[in-house]
Amino acid sequence: MIITIAHSKGGVGKSLLAWHLAIGMKVPIIDLDFQRTLVYTNNLRKANGRQELKIIQPESPDDFIEFLDNWPEDKNIIIDVGGFDSNLNRVALYISDLIITPAVDRVTEMAGLYKFHQIIDELSEKMQTNITASILLNDVSPSAKDFSIMEDLVENLKHFELMDTIVSHRADFYKSMEEGKGVTEIKKSKAKKEIKELIKEIKSKDK
Numbered sequence: 001m002i003i004t005i006a007h008s009k010g011g012v013g014k015s016l017l018a019w020h021l022a023i024g025m026k027v028p029i030i031d032l033d034f035q036r037t038l039v040y041t042n043n044l045r046k047a048n049g050r051q052e053l054k055i056i057q058p059e060s061p062d063d064f065i066e067f068l069d070n071w072p073e074d075k076n077i078i079i080d081v082g083g084f085d086s087n088l089n090r091v092a093l094y095i096s097d098l099i100i101t102p103a104v105d106r107v108t109e110m111a112g113l114y115k116f117h118q119i120i121d122e123l124s125e126k127m128q129t130n131i132t133a134s135i136l137l138n139d140v141s142p143s144a145k146d147f148s149i150m151e152d153l154v155e156n157l158k159h160f161e162l163m164d165t166i167v168s169h170r171a172d173f174y175k176s177m178e179e180g181k182g183v184t185e186i187k188k189s190k191a192k193k194e195i196k197e198l199i200k201e202i203k204s205k206d207k
């Protein structure tokens with residue numbers, strides 16, 4: 001299964017989630033973000049004496065497509081997309097089996113989600129298919145209980161569906177990355193529980 005973490009908006013937690021998922025699921029990452037956030041984190045991982053995560057950095061769109069064409073169907077891989085729109089990012093959206101879109105449940109985030117929905121709509125039309133993104137509430141306040149703003153938005157946008165798992169704002173997510181670790185590798189924590197729940201939900205979508 002090709003799992004793409006995507007949003008045309010920057011800073012929503014794509015790289016952070018890709019990192020923790022890849023370590024938790026023990027799968028490689030394709031890094032399409034020129035900022036190379038994860039390559040840097042992987043160097044910290046190496047410096048801390050852990051086995052590096054496999055990070056693939058395609059040289060060109062053709063290189064990327066060829067790599068995925070040869071990717072075995074029964075193996076999982078995670079793609080971290082940059083927070084912008086590009087042909088390469090659109091290929092990732094089209095080619096993946098599951099798109100996870102991290103979103104913060106704030107009214108100010110709505111415009112970005114509409115924009116991303118529009119990109120998916122255009123792409124679906126062009127490729128004559130129906131692409132769906134699974135919206136994952138991320139970085140939410142641990143005490144938040146009412147997600148009706150996001151529930152209503154997703155309900156009204158045909159290419160979106162809402163994931164059951166909710167990922168909260170938790171220091172363990174970035175603190176573990178500062179040591180090159182995934183939250184699944186640290187002692188008991190709420191962040192670890194959330195990522196495990198997310199992995200379970202992802203696996204349940206593998207048909």
Ligand SMILES: Nc1ncnc2c1ncn2[C@@H]1O[C@H](COP(=O)(O)OP(=O)(O)OP(=O)(O)O)[C@@H](O)[C@H]1O
Nearest residue numbers: 010011012013014015016083139168169170173174
């Ligand atoms: N659940 C979370 N808990 C705590 N901090 C978070 C969480 N999600 C994201 N962050 C923080 O938000 C910031 C942006 O995250 P990240 O770099 O993963 O976003 P991105 O979507 O990959 O951005 P870009 O589009 O620029 O690549 C980082 O400082 C990250 O540590």
Ligand SMILES: [Mg+2]
Nearest residue numbers: 014015033037
């Ligand atoms: Mg990123």
